[in-house]
Amino acid sequence: MSKNGENNDEETWQDEDFLSLSIPADNTGNDFDSPEEDVDEDMDTSTSSEDDPLPPWIEHHDIGLQKAHAATALHNEIVQFVRLMEPMPEEIRQREDLVKRVEELVHRTFDNAQVHVFGSQATGLFLPSSDVDLLVITNEKANDETSQPDRQEDWQKPSGSPLDRFESVLREDWLMELSYLEVIGNTKVPLVKFTHAPTNISVDVCFDQESGPGAAQLMKTYLEALPPLRPLTFVLKYFLSARGLNEPYSGGVGSYLLQLMIVSFLQHRERDAYNYRRPSLNNLGCLLLEFLELYGIGFNYTTTGISVRNDGFYFPKGSSERKEIFWQPSRVFMIGMENPLETTMDVGRSSFRIRVVQGAFAAAYRVLLTYMAVPLQPTSSILASILPPTQEMRQRRFLKRKSKRIANSKASPSNDCVVKRRRMN
Numbered sequence: 001m002s003k004n005g006e007n008n009d010e011e012t013w014q015d016e017d018f019l020s021l022s023i024p025a026d027n028t029g030n031d032f033d034s035p036e037e038d039v040d041e042d043m044d045t046s047t048s049s050e051d052d053p054l055p056p057w058i059e060h061h062d063i064g065l066q067k068a069h070a071a072t073a074l075h076n077e078i079v080q081f082v083r084l085m086e087p088m089p090e091e092i093r094q095r096e097d098l099v100k101r102v103e104e105l106v107h108r109t110f111d112n113a114q115v116h117v118f119g120s121q122a123t124g125l126f127l128p129s130s131d132v133d134l135l136v137i138t139n140e141k142a143n144d145e146t147s148q149p150d151r152q153e154d155w156q157k158p159s160g161s162p163l164d165r166f167e168s169v170l171r172e173d174w175l176m177e178l179s180y181l182e183v184i185g186n187t188k189v190p191l192v193k194f195t196h197a198p199t200n201i202s203v204d205v206c207f208d209q210e211s212g213p214g215a216a217q218l219m220k221t222y223l224e225a226l227p228p229l230r231p232l233t234f235v236l237k238y239f240l241s242a243r244g245l246n247e248p249y250s251g252g253v254g255s256y257l258l259q260l261m262i263v264s265f266l267q268h269r270e271r272d273a274y275n276y277r278r279p280s281l282n283n284l285g286c287l288l289l290e291f292l293e294l295y296g297i298g299f300n301y302t303t304t305g306i307s308v309r310n311d312g313f314y315f316p317k318g319s320s321e322r323k324e325i326f327w328q329p330s331r332v333f334m335i336g337m338e339n340p341l342e343t344t345m346d347v348g349r350s351s352f353r354i355r356v357v358q359g360a361f362a363a364a365y366r367v368l369l370t371y372m373a374v375p376l377q378p379t380s381s382i383l384a385s386i387l388p389p390t391q392e393m394r395q396r397r398f399l400k401r402k403s404k405r406i407a408n409s410k411a412s413p414s415n416d417c418v419v420k421r422r423r424m425n
Contacts, residue, residue, distance in 0.1 A: 055384040056393040057084040070372040070382065074285030077383040082234045084396060085127055088403060094199055095121065095132055102134060102203060109169045110162065112139045118212035120255045123219045125233050128396065129241060130255075131193075131202040135212040138162050162207040167192050187249045188350055214341045215256055222259070222308075226266045228287050233259055235288060239387060243360055251353035260308055260337055260347060265291050267312030285382075289368050296361030301354065305336030309343075 054060070057080040068076070087095075103115045119133030120126035140162075160168075167183045170192070180195035180202070191206040206212070223229050233255075240246040240253055248254040253261075269290070273279065305317045305326045317326040317336045326336035326346050333355055335348035348354065364386040371382045379385065 053380045055381045055387075055389040056397040057081040057383075058381060070376055071283050071285040071289075074288070074368070074372065074382045075283045077381060078231050078235055078284040078288065081238075081383060081387070082231045084393065084400065085234055085238065087124065087126060087128075088400065090403070091128065095126075095201060098196055098199060098201055098203070099132060099134065102205070105169060105173060106136055106166070106205075109166055110136065110138045110140065113137060114139070116213045118216045120237075122213070122216035123223065125219075125223075125230065125237070125255065125259075127234070127237055127241065128392065130237075131204045133212070134203060134205045135209055136162065136166070136205060136207045138208055163190055163192055166205060166207075170194060184249055191249075211339065211341050211345075218341060219256075219259055222263050226263065226270075228266060228282055228284060229259065229262055231284055232262050232287060232291065235383075235387070236262065236291070239360075239364065240357065242387065242390075245353060245357050245360065248350045251351060253348075253351050253354070253357050257335075257337055257347050257351060260306070260340075261295060261335075262291065263308045264306050264312050265294055267308060271311065285372070289365065289372065292361045292365035292368065296358055296363070296365045301335050301358065302332045305338065307338040307340070307343075309338070309340050 057077065059080075099115075099117060099121075106113050106115050114137040116135040116137070117133070118135055120130050121132045126132075163183050163185060167181065170178065170181060174194075174196075177197055178194050179197040179200075180193070182193050184191050184193055189206050189209060191204050193202065193204050195202045236258055237246065237255065240258065244250075245252040246254065246258075248257070266287075269287075273281075303317060305315045305322060307313050307315060315322060315338075317323070322336075325344055326338075328334050328349075331352060335351060335354045336346055337348040339345040339347050351357070367385050368382065371377050371379055371385060
């Protein structure tokens with residue numbers, strides 16, 4: 001694809017076996033906004049772009065890229081969307097500072113406790129609205145003091161479950177800093193959920209689970225082996241979050257399950273490409289469309305289970321050796337996803353709204369197909385047809401532009417002079 005994005009004929013696109021996961025720079029060779037654009041950027045507020053026909057992830061100097069083949073245009077949009085939504089350095093620091101404060105509170109509450117970060121916070125795949133997932137290993141051994149009448153009970157020692165004790169400490173020490181606090185105990189993994197008001201960051205704290213940190217390390221391995229995993233995760237996480245289908249405790253598809261679904265999809269696709277001696281096309285637009293088709297239309301959730309071990313394979317959920325774990329007679333429609341770290345655990349067991357998720361994937365597939373199949377429907381943004389722009393996205397574009405200007409001004413002190421000279425000219 002040419003640098004200005006004008007290599008648009010379909011035959012040329014079909015000859016391309018690989019599309020980079022990064023957008024080329026504009027004609028100036030600068031990936032940032034030009035000084036002339038910066039002059040007017042202070043006029044850009046979180047509300048001034050509501051009538052803009054382009055979604056927030058498409059910069060005006062990238063409009064030429066949208067003239068490409070539909071699959072190429074969608075690929076470029078996905079890259080731009082990830083660029084917009086991926087965490088900024090100040091967001092990473094803000095979350096790390098909050099984690100340190102929570103760690104201090106945990107250590108004051110539980111002697112010899114260990115705190116581990118897991119989930120999207122550990123892998124770097126978190127959205128601005130994503131929770132921080134923390135695992136606390138209390139190292140508290142159960143004792144049999146009640147069975148020994150000659151032992152005097154320590155009346156000063158805190159009682160209750162770790163969940164209740166930590167919730168109580170949060171309520172006492174952080175009451176003025178919390179906008180939300182709840183103990184969610186009726187799930188497979190009970191947790192304390194709270195929102196830190198000054199930063200608006202939500203934190204989920206669970207206790208004495210074993211698979212969290214290992215899952216994060218495993219996902220880092222897959223991220224290195226399967227480059228499309230990262231951008232697809234960002235897009236699909238936002239897709240589910242926008243529809244309220246991303247929380248396991250409410251029956252949705254959580255980050256870990258979603259990432260395993262993407263890994264499985266990519267594994268089978270890579271195998272098919274190898275078996276049929278055809279190049280593996282890393283076009284994110286095509287990959288997104290095929291993912292939505294697989295899990296929205298093609299996959300049989302009732303009969304088939306998924307494993308990502310040994311380069312990925314499917315298995316019958318009702319087989320004698322797997323039926324007890326993956327077959328739910330009252331909910332045969334559930335997705336069966338083997339936990340690669342603990343094969344006797346079904347990661348999808350709590351996602352009881354999987355049929356709603358399946359329907360959302362199917363609808364999104366059909367919508368995208370109208371813009372990617374002949375006759376093509378004209379549009380300024382294919383991705384926006386399934387990810388409608390939000391106020392959060394517009395505000396984020398404004399913040400990223402502001403951050404970029406600050407970084408550029410620090411790197412080049414003479415920028416202000418250049419802008420002033422151009423104004424005078």
